[in-house]
Amino acid sequence: MQPRRIVLLGSTGSIGTQAIDVVDGAPHLFEVVALSAGGGNLELLARQAVHTGAAAVGIAGGDPGRLESLIREAAAAAGRPGYRPEIVAGPDASARIASVEADVVLNGITGSIGLAPTLAALKSGATLALANKESLIVGGSLVKAAAREGQIVPVDSEHSAIAQCLRSGTGGEVDKLILTASGGPFRGRSREELHGVTPQEALAHPTWDMGVMVTTNSATLVNKGLEVIEAHLLFDIPLDRIDVVVHPQSVVHSMVQFVDGSTIAQASPPDMRLPIALGLGWPARVPRAASPCDWTQAATWTFEPLDAEAFPAVGLAKDAARQGSTFPAVFNAANEEAVTAFHAGRIRFTDIVDTVDSVLSEHPGSSGLTVESVLDAESWARARAHERLAVSSL
Structure with missing residues (x-):
């Protein structure tokens, strides 16, 4: 071969x-x-x-x-x-x-x-x-x-996990998709406690080693919001049947709940080489792509509900996806501008998602989705975010 x-x-x-x-x-x-x-x-x-x-x-x-x-x-x-x-x-x-x-x-x-x-x-x-x-x-x-x-x-670890779990049943047997989130470095903090966090703190992810944008998006849970939209598009599951649960150990990468009450989970130590290998070799598995869980050692896995008040990004992403058209593009572009401003010391951490919310609320939408309309919407979102950020700068 x-x-x-x-x-x-x-x-x-x-x-x-x-x-x-x-x-x-x-x-x-x-x-x-x-x-x-x-x-x-x-x-x-x-x-x-x-x-x-x-x-x-x-x-x-x-x-x-x-x-x-x-x-x-x-x-x-x-x-x-x-x-x-x-x-x-x-x-x-x-x-x-x-x-x-x-x-x-x-x-x-x-x-x-x-x-x-x-x-x-x-x-x-x-x-x-x-x-x-x-x-x-x-x-x-x-x-x-x-x-x-x-x-x-x-290739995202969460969506790779879902793809693996979906092999346990037919599409008609799926009840819910459950994306896991580590909770990032600020898990358990209230919105008020998040106002003063620093860029350095936002980059101290407890599990994954990623770039500035993705790591910050994980801290705000914008990344999880984007993943919810991605799961909706990849697997044709309605947004109200996609849940997010906080799992700090990052060993269960996502789950699928079936109509009979069973839930299938994919578990492995956090190592992106596993979903990458599956992406390259799908549907075949690549031997020894990553190390497995060590079942000879005691371990505890915990799961917690998402605090939507402290981390509203997931709900905001779902709203953008429901509106469709160019709203997800505006969500993403406005966030990128806000993250850049945060790391430049111009806004607070909580201003990132607030800026995205404000820009989305003003977006007129588009009559159709084309590459040109996506680019135009992103340009509009970046310009509008800049205006908002100039007003809210520290």
């Missing part, structure tokens, strides 16, 4: 680097044929290119000439002086790399900038291993219309 040909988008980020670990552990199953990255870490991208032997390498920003030089240096050091991949540069580099002939495209880009690469990957006919939840959330019906049945395989 020939190895699956893999394209990695966002290869220098957390998802991309761990995906290369998965490929390294199973070279008989996978080979990387193309890579892309934003261009902020050209040295790492050059080393990845040489290490994987990718035939094409893309960068959205940065100097392609410098990347070419770094690849030559890395190739010479690795004893592969003849290695010369095709270099694709420019804002559309990831979308062009996503169109490379492959079996699986892993979209590990962060943010709604991943929409065009997601659509390009679906158009190519490859399986899309989707870690870029924002492209599905803001693209909504656009992405769903472009995908054939079973073409999208989720």
